Amino acid sequence: MMISKVYTTLFFNICIVLICFAQTPSEFIHIDQFGYLNNAEKVAVISNPIIGYNAAESYTVGGTLQVRNLESDAVVYSAAPMVWNNGAAHDQSGDRGWHFDFSSVTASGSYYIFDPSTGHRSAPFEINANPYAEVLQAAFKIFYYNRCNVPKEQPYAQSNWTDGDNFSQDFQVRDAFDQNNAATARDMSGGWFDAGDYNKYTTFAHDVIHDLLTAYEDNPTVYTDDWNIPESGNGVPDILDEIKWELDWLYKMVRVDNNGGADGAAHIKMGSLTYAENVQAPPSANTDPRYYAPTCSSASLSIASINAHAAAVYDDIPGMEGFVDILTSDALLCWNYYLPFHENAAWETDCDDGTVKAGPADWDATKQIGNAVVAAVYLYALTGDVTYSDFVADNINDTEPFVINSLGSRHVVLMEAILYYTTLSGADPTAVNTILSFIANQINVDPGSLYDFYDFDLYRADVPDWVYYWGSNSAKSNFANLFHVFRKYNVVPSANAGLLKRSNEMTHYFHGVNPLGIVYLSNMYEYGADRSANQIFHLWFQDESDWSDALTSPYGPAPGFLVGGPNQGYSGSFSPPANQPVQKCYLDYNNWDPEPSYEITEPAIYYQSAYIRLLSNYVNTATVITKDNIGVIKNCIQIHPNPTNNYFRVEGNLAGHTIQILNANGSVYSTLTPNGSVAVIDVSDLPAGMFFVRVQDDFNGNVVVEKILKMN
Secondary structure (H helix, E strand, O other): OOEEEEEOOOEOOEOOEEEEOOOOOOOOEEOOOOOEEOOOOOEEEEEEEOOOOOOOOOOOOOOOEEEEEOOOOOEEEEEOOEEOHHHOOEOOOOEEEEEEEOOOOOOOEEEEEEEOOOOEEOOOEEEEOOOOHHHHHHHHHHHHHOEOOOOEOOOOOOHHHOEOOOOHHHHOEEEOOOOOOHHHOEOOOOOEOOOOOOOEEOOOHHHHHHHHHHHHHHOOOOOOOOOOOOOOOOOOOHHHHHHHHHHHHHHHOEEEOOOOOEEEEEEOEEEOOOOOOOOOOOHHHOOOOOEEOOEOHHHHHHHHHHHHHHHHHHOOOOOOHHHHHHHHHHHHHHHHHHHHHHHOOOOOOOOOOOOOOOOOOOOOHHHHHHHHHHHHHHHHHHHOOHHHHHHHHHHHHHOHHHHHOOOOHHHHHHHHHHHHHOOOOOOOHHHHHHHHHHHHHHHHHOHHHOOOOOOOOOOOOOOOHHHOOOOHHHHHHHHHHHHHHHHHOOOOHHHHHHHHHHHHHHHHHHOOOOOOOOEEEEOOHHHOOOOEEOOOOOHHHOOOOOOOOOOOOOOOOOOOOEOOOOOOOOOOOOOOOOOOOHHHOOOOOOOOOOOOHHHOOOOOHHHHHHHHHHHHOOOOOOOOOOOOOOOOOHHHOEEEOOOEOOEEEEEOOOOOEEEEEEEOOOOEEEEEOOOOOEEEEEOOOOOOEEEEEEEEEOOOOOEEEEEEEEOO
């Protein structure tokens, strides 16, 4: 019996389902493996590879495709797939294909796509009112797993990803340029590991915090206080508790003198001195000293910008008044330190000389100008001081988009800030007109066909070729976020429908509607993925460790890390990723010496925050229950239907349980170890007769046994 699918649905606040198929889902039928909202547009992509690593494969779709109910196998919809682009090959993927629109299927349930002419079937998927709720929580949880200086313990960490405390050396971090001087030692504990390495960066936190704060502001009811982190239940939304973990570390990155005074200068990063240090798995195994890099105008600006935004958000949370005072104080302190560099056009742009490895963490002058405008917007909103509004008005035309007359995915945080500025009381009217006119012109002219849905991409998530470099998944997330920002502020009302459709399809791209047919999040099988990123470049989950591969190592990487994505600039020799159409420049691997997997599969907190911000737009507070007659029996285990022809369900809290199917003589036909709360088991290959289903709690030894009558 082959276990080939795990997908998500809600089951009394437990949202994991394990499906066991005798047939592997087709690699040629691409759907959102987590599912679709009831009334969403739903289009499956059927592919026939022509160019690339899988060009030897071939598929011709039948004249009719069906949507079938997963449990009853009833056909609920059928139609002819529509050939894409007159049968031409798509240059970015090297595939020909078809689109199968099944948007008319709106009833909640579990389904799959079936090609009756070939027998190919898609992975199962859900249609319901809230299909991505647990996916969002899994993606959010990676920040907890990336926390520095805290053990990962149950129940907050799943048992496969527990670890002891780590990096105690961060409480005594010395100056990288005065390494032997104990007087330079400072407490720089806390914060998040930035990416695949364990280092921590002040400037890299900028967009991350803004993204997460905006995700919360745009959809606060989704972010509740029960997402299973150590602070859950304290009356503060868990996303704000998680952000605070990083904010508390940033407070420590502001330079202090021997008397504890601070002048607003901030250190740009901290970490190891060589690539051979602090590279063990798990994080708790690392004991090499760590060092901090110099202060920099960009680091001070980053903290000023972040803290000003954060202070306004936390000001609405009861009991956070003292924290808001700290955020505000440091925002002003760091801004005032940065401002002379700006006024004298003397930005520090070469602070990070690589002594502390990884990075580089510098910002050029253009980026500092743009982020200074971001900071000024939030400082104006926080304080009402007109000098910050004047700063926006005086500098808006010097920000990169206005200078180059173009917008890119890297401008999301800036666009959010300046459009927010246009809504503030007392905003400079000339600046407001400049901002709105510029963005409206970009949308109306639509350079690169970015701001409406055009059917240029077989996989329906079109972006220019230049996006498919290092971190392409982050860039695609941020394009979708840019579309949402323009809709949110209603800049060009007539464009809103196209912008929404563009962002919808970007979301499906990450969930399996891509040439590889994979979910670009790590180890998401228990949340609904049929094919997921199995390996990622992360020092905890590194090659040959117990956490290396979701399918072949004891544990695999923790769920929910967004990988970097296809990269046509890959410098290694493996093919793929090399020598492929741009959307196929990807390989599921984490070997980093000598082959640079970090160029392909490395996650990063800024990739993650962009994806979370995007997915937040598609999550709501609806509770979804897949069956009206869910019962509770001894040990909360239910087994049905009985008798059965082809499948039966085992329902309950099945994590830590073993399921066995035995015949009347006690011989074991199959043993399963599900991780979720529902196992749907295919028994169509068993003979007719009486069988026993034995479910054992591996922790306490409790056993539930029920007879199942298998019919012909």
